[in-house]
Amino acid sequence: MITVGTIIDERYEIIGNVGSGGMANVYLAKDLILNREVAVKVLRFDFQDDQDAIRRFRREALAATELVHPNIVGVYDVGEENGMQYIVMEYVRGTDLKHYIHENPSIPLEKVVDIMGQILSAISLAHQHRIIHRDLKPQNILMDENGVAKITDFGIAIALSETSITQTNTLLGSVHYLSPEQARGGMATRQSDIYALGIILYEMLIGEVPFEGESAVSIALKHFQNDIPFVRDHNPAIPQPLENVVLHATAKEIADRYVSVDEMYADLRTSLNPERANEPRFVPTVMTDETRAITSLQPEAVSAAAEPPQTETAEAAAKKPPKKKKSRKKKMIIFAVLALAVIGAVFFLAQGREEIRVPDVTDMTRAEAIEVLEKAKLQVDPNIEEIASDEIEEGRIVKTDPAAKSMVKENARITLFVSIGSKNIKMKDYTGWNVDEAISDLVQQGFKSENIKTDEVYDESAERNTIVKQSIRENAEVSPEKSQITFSVSKGPESFVLEDMTGYSRSRVAAYLQSVGLTMVEGAAEHSETIAEGQLLYSVPGGGVSVQKGDTVTVVFSAGPKAPETTETSAPETSETTTPPTSDTKTTEPNDTPQ
Template sequence: MTPNYTLSGRYRIIRSLGEGGMANVYLAHDLILDRDVAVKLLRLDLRDDPKTIKRFQREALATTELVHPHIVSLYDVGEENGMQYLVMEYVKGMDLKNYIKERFPLPLQQVIDIMEQILSAVATAHAHNIIHRDLKPQNILIDENGNAKITDFGIAVALSEHTMTQTNTILGSVHYLSPEQARGSMATKQSDIYSLGIILYEMLTGSVPFKGETAVSIALKHFQSEMPSVRDYDSQIPQALENVVLQATAKDPRDRYATVEDMANDLLTTLSTLRTGEKRFEPKDFGNDETKIMPSAQIAAAIDAHRQAEATQAMPKLSAQTTTPPTEPASTPADESPLPKRSWSKRHPFRRKLLIIGAIVLLLLGALGVGLELSRPKETTVPRVSGLTQASAAKLLAKHHLSVGTVKRVKSNRVAKNHVIKSLPGARSTVQERSRINLTLSNGSKKISFGNYVNETYTDVKRDLEANGFDVKERFSTSEVATGQIISQDVVANSQVLPSKTTVTFTVSSGSRLVTLKDLTGESRSDILNYAHSNRLNVDLKRGYSDEQKTGYSYSQSPEGGTEVRAGATITVNMSKGNRPTSSTPTKSFYVKTTVPYQTLTTATSQSNDVKVYIQDDSHLISSLYRDLTITRDTRLSIPFQLSGKQVGQYRIVCNGTVVDENLKVTNKDATN
């Protein structure tokens, strides 16, 4: 397909985006709706192949059924001159595979956010009884705003089709293939969950868990080898987060999450301090009642060949037919004895000496080769030690037969004091065992003068400040100034701050356009926040009990869906925390009192301090602002809490962008009169 060719008189081809085994993808422009689209065109050499055509049509059918913000939308299906094509949403960005390569290591919160989007999309597919069967980073696109979108449902099959027949052809990428698929068994929703666990592993470590020279050797590892530990790669990863990987990638599907929603709910709390000290996930022992799945003929033959190649081969014994029978001696007269035969060594003394000398030389050469091989330095990979203390880094290096070399200290506003900033050679470098690795440690952060960013573009300022260790947030406000421009900031310009301990909130212009609210009930937290951000709306998330909606999803909103509001408005969304507790579980109401100290900002006349209060209890989420106030002196605050059962509350107080008071384990014992 050449540039400027117009498909069906509507889609003008701009350039090629990529080529695949089944179809080629092009960037095109929809001349009617004036928008860029992606056109997937079946390859010419496959347009007469009925199996490929069926798979192509299956993708169209599967994608048509799925409407979700994190699934690439299908706009049109057509055929021209025998060429079948799909017109899909064009996602400007890159696939997750390249995203990991370019930006690794990814912050843990970003890993969770991306996975939450992916899980939400897969949950929608599973709700329609559609199994993707080929989930991998190459089939997940990341747009310029960091949003994930799943594509390529070319081998997705509805559950009803699986119940009719079972193919011996193993589809999908072997690095992300579940053990049951590797055996040639039927793919289930748990097979997709296994692939999602491998994707999460790769986002945390930068590589797939199992590698090999052939597809068969990798498939063998999926159902024979133990899943490597992500904490061995980076000990800073919480055990709760590793447990999500381990449960999702359990060998037995019965050990995995029952649903994608269960995996999403578990993942959402992995960074919570409430899960500190969690034990490592161990699969259940189902004993001998495990369902035995016969491998496909192709994989079974390959496995047998693989095992036979590795087995020790015994020397065959000579058969009776190949052994020369002894010759009967000729009869001799009774008074005559046969002449004694001379041995071969006596008949050929020179040759015998040559053989002995040759054998000795060969033994010496063999011993020399073994000695050289044993003395040759072995190679190892430098582990990632950034973020660890020097002692922890030394222990991790010792596990890889390495030791600490020179230690240099520098100021850092991004890494905590006495923790490793980087190593030389860097992580994942290949070095000889017993090498010394030089470390650069943080000598602590230093205060810097905060700038005045009013009237600047928020996205540019956010990128620069986060690169320097600041935590940056935004709130929208209706304004006549350009959309995306900073109107105000809550950290005073020219004040001295520590980047690693400073949270700055910018008020950003949302323009003056009207937004028609969508119905957000039944949405996950990440989807709600993405919708609010893309429409430049503020969102106040609150928690409440709901007998109709499952935990972690919204059950009501204000204003309601369909209402028109100005960009910059605040919408309130109530998130379910499960069924309402019985009367035997009382709700405790109490106050926690604390004093917010006034901070002198300049030597000039006194200025007010901007104070923001965040709380989490039965009715509030700590990610949403609870109270915003200004103070001109030390101020006593009374913070209300409502907690049921054994629930634990939290509060955080931020003054001029800096956290001045925080308690992440509030109980009624903290109540003050």
């Protein structure tokens, strides 16, 4: 059991509880090595023996470590301790976008565009890495105290290999942001993420989601049956171009949506420009109101239960009177019900399929692996994933998802991960960096913390804890998995013991301090019965104290003994002037001055 004070992997000390999710608990911890706060995500105890949950948990780590972006929560470390799976992530102090929307019911449009632009930038990087998030929603977008958005929870981001019905069951928990194709049990695409982004933008503008219902199924039906409400009907002050971004992103048919998040961002960032004020409302072009039909999960299954729509020529269509909207709505409901019926049939049929152990195809060629998996009655996902590996030769299989030896249903889809060889990086010049910041940067690039060494050296020109030298030159290509690097870290100028200068003349003190690189500051002279006038009485710091070049030394010289106090008498003035000085008032004679 994890409690406050628990130390994970001898490094991460639990100092608080952040929250809980469906599969994992998140804790606030202190990194005892780098002395910083981190978030530690731990797979819940009741999932520790669930191989599917473990695979999903590891997928999250794999997906997030590939994505280094200011708007994606960083992953610092991944590990397992006593059967407990954990991920160490950047700790974002703030709230999530869902709470942010509730706390700010009227977000300024400029702020809406700014936040959505940050989110689109992050998802653009994920899509460039062939990673689809699949579960975008405000609860998975964190807002830090500076208003910076950071996306998290890539737990189902890498291509899912379970059957489509399993994907649907998994995603119904986020049904308010679910694309029509996902609601029908189809595979998610980049356009599925774009649909979810359009719903998030809608919610930021209006303060609520477009569809509500008594159950997840009823909400899913609305996603591929009902049109998205117009945001300008709720708030006419919203410019038409900004509403068009919502409509374009949430089009029912994939072909009507933005091709990429970059295209969506290009449209979004100019949506408040005055020159676009008279833009007409966006209308989908792929399907008209009269001919729109809902694509089913299994077209052949649907056609067995209902007659397919007949294709007609343009001339015949022109002569034919337009269909009534009531008829169109009825047809859409029929197709929706049939689609859900097919989903249910697939689910129940899947229960009776034989379970198969996934063969181990590690280090095989792609062709060899496909042959082995197909002989085992498994399907191979045509989208092959590429992954860096220091152990597996380029072009050969590193792993599969689901993993080798795990149990899956017959005809389950298997994703292959093919090696692209060692993932080398170009070494930066860390000279002048704070050593803790340099170590953190290397760890994020894949370096193992135990392979990063430090040596402390004295350096007169560099501040303490600053790197003055590194063992790997700048721009050298290295493998973060295998390489070791040593940093020479400044301890500041070398220290030495200050001489005892008591009794030194002023010129001798000045010459000594200059020779050892110390700065002399002279204080007011003080009287002394033992040190002759003009000689050093004391210094601050004093002799025997360790100092460093550049330090300041305050010196105080002797003003000689104090003059005696005179006593008034009735004797004539001449008697005082003729009285020779006594031995008590005698000052140091010249021949008594120390040399």
